[in-house]
Each structure stands twice: as C-alpha cells, then as structure tokens.
Amino acid sequence: MIRILKWLRGSLPFAVFGGMLLAACSKKESSDTLVKFDPSKPVTISRFTPDSGGVGTQMLIYGSNFGSDRNLVKVFINGKPAPVIGVKDTIMYVLVPSRAGEGKLTLQIGKEGDAKEVVAAGDFKYLFNQSVGTLAGFTDKDGKTAIVDGEIAKAQFEEPYWLTFDQHKNIYMLEEYRGMRFIDSARTYVKTMFRTGNGLDRPRTLAFNPTWDTLYVTNDQWDDRGLSTAVLTPATGFTKWNALILSKTTNGGDANPITGDFFFNSYSKGEMFKWDRQSRSTKFMYRVDDVDWEFNIQFAPSGDFAYIVVVNKSYILRTRFNKETGTLEAPVHFVGGRGQHDYRDGIGVDARFNHPHQGTFDKDNNFYVADAENHCIRKISPEGVVSTFAGRPRERGYADGPLRKAQFNLPRGIVYDDATATFYVADQVNRRIRTISVE
Incomplete structure (x- = not known):
C-alpha cells in the first residue's frame, strides 16, 4: 500500500492524493493488516513537505514506525498542535495550524506519559495569509x-x-x-x-x-x-x-x-x-x-x-x-x-x-x-x-x-x-x- 501511495504522490494533485491517504487510513482494517506502533523501535522522520505555508496548508510527513492509530499521534509545528488527518505507518497527513511561526516540527507517538518524541531536521516557515x-x-x-x-x-x-x-x-x-x-x-x-x-x-x-x-x-x-x-x-x-x-x-x-x-x-x-x-x-x-x-x-x-x-x-x-x-x-x-x-x-x-x-x-x-x-x-x-x-x-x-x-x-x-x-x-x-x- 505504501509503495502505491508514494507512486501516486508524484502522479496526482495533492488534494486527490490526500483524499486517497485519508480513505486508506480511515478504512476498518482487519487485525492482520492493521499496522501498530512498536514502542520498542525508534520513530523517525525522513522529511516533510512543504516546508512553508499558511494556515490550513496540507503537509505530508514521511518516516517510520508511525503505526495506523491516529489517536496515538500528536504533531506540533513550533509548539503549536497540528490537526492530524491520516496516518499509515510511514506517511502522515496533517494541516498547518494558525500562527505556527517559524520553527521545528515535532512528532509524538504513543500513550500519554510513555510517548516517543522525534524532531524533524530543518525548520518550517509559516507564511501569514489574509x-x-x-x-x-x-x-x-x-x-x-x-x-x-x-x-x-x-x-x-x-x-x-x-x-x-x-x-x-x-x-x-x-x-x-x-x-x-x-x-x-x-x-x-x-x-x-x-x-x-x-x-x-x-x-x-x-x-x-x-x-x-x-x-x-x-x-x-x-x-x-x-x-x-x-x-x-x-x-x-x-x-x-x-x-x-x-x-x-x-x-x-x-x-x-x-x-x-x-x-x-x-x-x-x-x-x-x-x-x-x-x-x-x-x-x-x-x-x-x-x-x-x-x-x-x-x-x-x-x-x-x-x-x-x-x-x-x-x-x-x-x-x-x-x-x-x-x-x-x-x-x-x-x-x-x-x-x-x-x-x-x-x-x-x-x-x-x-x-x-x-x-x-x-x-x-x-x-x-x-x-x-x-x-x-x-x-x-x-x-x-x-x-x-x-x-x-x-x-x-x-x-x-x-x-x-x-x-x-x-x-x-x-x-x-x-x-x-x-x-x-x-x-x-x-x-x-x-x-x-x-x-
């Protein structure tokens, strides 16, 4: 599924790709296909795109060990919580929050008090928009x-x-x-x-x-x-x-x-x-x-x-x-x-x-x-x-x-x-x- 999604990412408009990711993430999957977050393994972020934008900008985060449970995932841009729309083990779809400013993208995965945290390389630059x-x-x-x-x-x-x-x-x-x-x-x-x-x-x-x-x-x-x-x-x-x-x-x-x-x-x-x-x-x-x-x-x-x-x-x-x-x-x-x-x-x-x-x-x-x-x-x-x-x-x-x-x-x-x-x-x-x- 991930290989297909990555291929589609380069072939489709962002809104279409995001919708397909959301659909994939929101389907009721059987226990043998559900990808679970593994707390014994590290969480990584390889890249995120785009690296700038205004409020509501659709962002994709690539990495590993994200799991498929959106309830376990929190994303912050310069300390501001970003709404998580979909997650599928190695790819995540979020929206840029209002007034995020310029700073680091931080990802937390896991249950409260025992979550793993990782900070992406590079800064996100917020663009004000009215x-x-x-x-x-x-x-x-x-x-x-x-x-x-x-x-x-x-x-x-x-x-x-x-x-x-x-x-x-x-x-x-x-x-x-x-x-x-x-x-x-x-x-x-x-x-x-x-x-x-x-x-x-x-x-x-x-x-x-x-x-x-x-x-x-x-x-x-x-x-x-x-x-x-x-x-x-x-x-x-x-x-x-x-x-x-x-x-x-x-x-x-x-x-x-x-x-x-x-x-x-x-x-x-x-x-x-x-x-x-x-x-x-x-x-x-x-x-x-x-x-x-x-x-x-x-x-x-x-x-x-x-x-x-x-x-x-x-x-x-x-x-x-x-x-x-x-x-x-x-x-x-x-x-x-x-x-x-x-x-x-x-x-x-x-x-x-x-x-x-x-x-x-x-x-x-x-x-x-x-x-x-x-x-x-x-x-x-x-x-x-x-x-x-x-x-x-x-x-x-x-x-x-x-x-x-x-x-x-x-x-x-x-x-x-x-x-x-x-x-x-x-x-x-x-x-x-x-x-x-x-x-």
Whole structure:
C-alpha cells in the first residue's frame, strides 16, 4: 500500500492524493493488516513537505514506525498542535495550524506519559495569509450548475445555504430546497447525504447535540401537523431522517452546546419553544416581538447566551441561557435597526444589516454573520461593535483575494474552524463554498 501511495504522490494533485491517504487510513482494517506502533523501535522522520505555508496548508510527513492509530499521534509545528488527518505507518497527513511561526516540527507517538518524541531536521516557515478563496463549486460559461458529488475539484452545488461541523471537522451543508451535502475533513470529496421530499422539503438549519449523536434539521412548512424538526443519527451515517417535532413554520433551531437543550421558533407567531426530551413535547417560552418573524437561534460555544438573528427584519437580539431553569430568557435588542434593511457599520442599534443569516463565533466570542443581501461578512464584537470583515458591501459578484477586495453573492452560511483559523462560507448565488483565512 505504501509503495502505491508514494507512486501516486508524484502522479496526482495533492488534494486527490490526500483524499486517497485519508480513505486508506480511515478504512476498518482487519487485525492482520492493521499496522501498530512498536514502542520498542525508534520513530523517525525522513522529511516533510512543504516546508512553508499558511494556515490550513496540507503537509505530508514521511518516516517510520508511525503505526495506523491516529489517536496515538500528536504533531506540533513550533509548539503549536497540528490537526492530524491520516496516518499509515510511514506517511502522515496533517494541516498547518494558525500562527505556527517559524520553527521545528515535532512528532509524538504513543500513550500519554510513555510517548516517543522525534524532531524533524530543518525548520518550517509559516507564511501569514489574509484572503478569501474558493474551496469547491463552479458554474459553466452560462452560469449554470448542478448537484455533483465526488472529487472536490469536480463537485458542484446549486443552493449552498447553511453549514455545520461534526467533531472531526467534516462539513454538513444544507442546500435550500435540495437536501444535505457532506464535505470530508481533508476537504477532498463531496457527497449527498439526503435529498428533500416526503415532508422534509425546505430544511433551514442544522445543529449537532454535544455528544455528536444527534443532528437536528429544522424544516420550514405551513402545516400544523407537518414536520418541523427532523433528527439524523450515526446509525444511518446521518443519511436517513426521522420526524421529531410537528409544528408550524419553523425556520430556525439550535442545541445548547453544553446542556444539549434544543430550542426552535415559529415564524407565524414569532414564538420561541424548547423541546423537552423527557416528555418528548414542546414547551412555549415567549414571543420574540411580533408575527411573521423569521429568525434563527445561534448559541455561543460557552452555552451561556445565544443570538437570535431576525432575518427578515435585519437585526439581532441577544438572549441569556438560564442554567437553573434550562431556558432562554426574554431577549434584548442587541445590534441593527428593526425592519431597516441597509448597510452601516456602527455600535448597537445604530448599525444596519440587510437580511443577515447564519453566524459563527471565534474563541473571543466575536460573531461573524453572513449579511446576505449586503453580500459581505460582518463582525460583531461582544460589546456590539459592528464592522465589515470581508467582501464589498452592496457589491455582489465573485472574486477571491484580500478580505475587502473579495466579492460574494448572497452569502448565507458560515462556520469557523479555530484550529486552522479558517472560515467556510456558503456563497449561495455563486454556487460555491468559499474560504476566509485570517491571521
């Protein structure tokens, strides 16, 4: 297998090679083919490539006695932990972490307290990078596209809409009115998990519970007896859904990342509900403000608070999670002008948005929201300071490059990978998944 992989390394593009390595490393192998790390033998590094790059750069490490158990392997670049994507005895696939700097590559293999450590010859040079790029998707000369699975360079999308990670940083993505897609953690291939139909016709949001064994999918429809929220589980590989909640006009929901409590809305009456897992029933909490309120709910990583992004009124509320009662308290107006669809950076209610959609948090609780009809990404500090992060406000288009020179066209979804300091954006009308790498 290793000889084949080495030969392929010189014959295939890096992304394709990395995907084949990941597939080889993640297969369920029988005990007689699994290569085990031998603690009685030395671990060596013969070389690594490339020797420079920015955050998220795909790196291959060659050597001996790596084993095949990714859980026993740790890689550090200048002291910064690098995500290990795959390992296969004499070759390893990792991603360069954010702000790695210039220094040595260190490999640790073995159990805690008894791991072997080896330092590679030569230094890795970190290259700072601040730019918008394209991960996947394209249109033909007439601007047309389709739903195409397979190798990421050939994959296509029709309505990329909402994004979320699992614990391995695989991406699950909704396509509006189409279904759910999947992008592997090595970013080498795309596949369709399910298509819409049978009552799940307009999936709106995705949310994993804290143990990653339940994926909630909210569904927007107009029947009190119709499907409001479906769930998917690892038992079917997250490909088959089961009905969970029947309700009216739900267009947003999220699970508290600490407690697992699931909250969802009703558009027609502007209501907030909690799903009671014990009684398997819904609990009404409050009305947000008025009827016909399209909003989604997005928890901070701490679970202490959530933002309610009011899409069709272009402002954002903040609500505190009460740990004693397990409920979201009545929200307060945080940023943006209610019903004022416009563009303006500023503080609190003086700022303006135009149909903001999904947002994501960094480690400092800054909130980055896809400001869809302003065609840009906005940043909201915990104090309510709103600034433009990426894109050209009010200028739709498609262009990679520096943050404020790049262009989007109706960006809807966004998630952030802190390990690689990379944002992923569902750029709906451009039919692409974009990346934002920022130092």
